[in-house]
Amino acid sequence: MLVAVLGVAGCAAPGSGIGEHGPGRVGADPSPSWSTGQAEVGAVRPGPGANSVTVQVQALAGREDCSRDVRVTNLEEEREVIFASLVQDSYWSGIVGACPTSTTVEVTITSPRPIGQRQLTINQQAWMLRDGRYNRCSENLGCDPPADRCDPTWTQAAVRGLDVSRHSTGTVEHCDGTWLVMTVPDDPAACGAEARAGCSVDTAVWRYFLRSEPAGWVVVARTGAGGCDDVLKAAPAFPRQLCAGLQPTGRYVTTAPSR
Incomplete structure (x- = not known):
């Protein structure tokens, strides 16, 4: 069984419910609502421990209720690849410019066995460990391009x-x-x-x-x-x-x- 643990490295504003932003509130956008969307992954690093990686997510920020409950979903292992989706809930994500900044939220993904050199695919983006650091894999070249440039x-x-x-x-x-x-x-x-x-x-x-x-x-x-x-x-x-x-x-x- 895979485990996801959430920690906050920045200072995401806590959610306070839909009711505070209902019709009639001064300055409220006429059509915001809570929705769940994909979160932006900024970086991945090994640990803590051999069975885990820590993912840094750039959560929406800039006003109250821009982001809450950053979490991992669809966590699976298949053929030496760990798949995960990182999502967040936001009241304002549907309003352009409503959340103009971001804050760093850290999510830990834990596998039942050591992760080692296995590929991570997070939000459809592949990552591989090279020299102790995780790097994004190229969309065109993959994670392990051949040494021969004529390939x-x-x-x-x-x-x-x-x-x-x-x-x-x-x-x-x-x-x-x-x-x-x-x-x-x-x-x-x-x-x-x-x-x-x-x-x-x-x-x-x-x-x-x-x-x-x-x-x-x-x-x-x-x-x-x-x-x-x-x-x-x-x-x-x-x-x-x-x-x-x-x-x-x-x-x-x-x-x-x-x-």
Whole structure:
């Protein structure tokens, strides 16, 4: 059985009931009401003890009844992952600007066995322990990205960071771990994820030159031309052997069959 224990590190205002904010109170918003919503997680740290972690929640604050009863729900363990939802009750959360600040509330999650290196998924966000600290896992790279920067995990994460359709995928032309060259169409699914019968797509295809940085691949140049001119203007250190034989990109053109 998993256990959740609540502690307050900041000073959340205590709730005093709906009646105090009923119609007729001077300055009251016409439509506030108590509701339960997801709480914002600010940080996670190990302990106390091997079976617990402490989660710092940024609870709503700024006036009375902004937040109360910050708590853990849907606490489960499955396949070496601990899942939890952190929620709070608020009288004013439905009123924009009614709770302009936050205060830190700490919630302790305890497992029946040592947590160790197991992944935590809190409010759909994954966290992993690295060098004694919990870090948020990347939405695109996951919790344990491969060391090889040419792995599709890294190259497709780079595509998702571009200003292209979410349906676009990259075609890698060259990758040496430091430099990446790939072509990406702007919007290959302009006719929809399931293309309408007879619909045609005619979209630009761009060539992206990227450099490996600690956080991932970073674009240094984009072009539709062949050769090296555009990338060498932006990054003179780019290896010529990776661009010398490149041809212009052209366009992505396709037509869905008629039914």
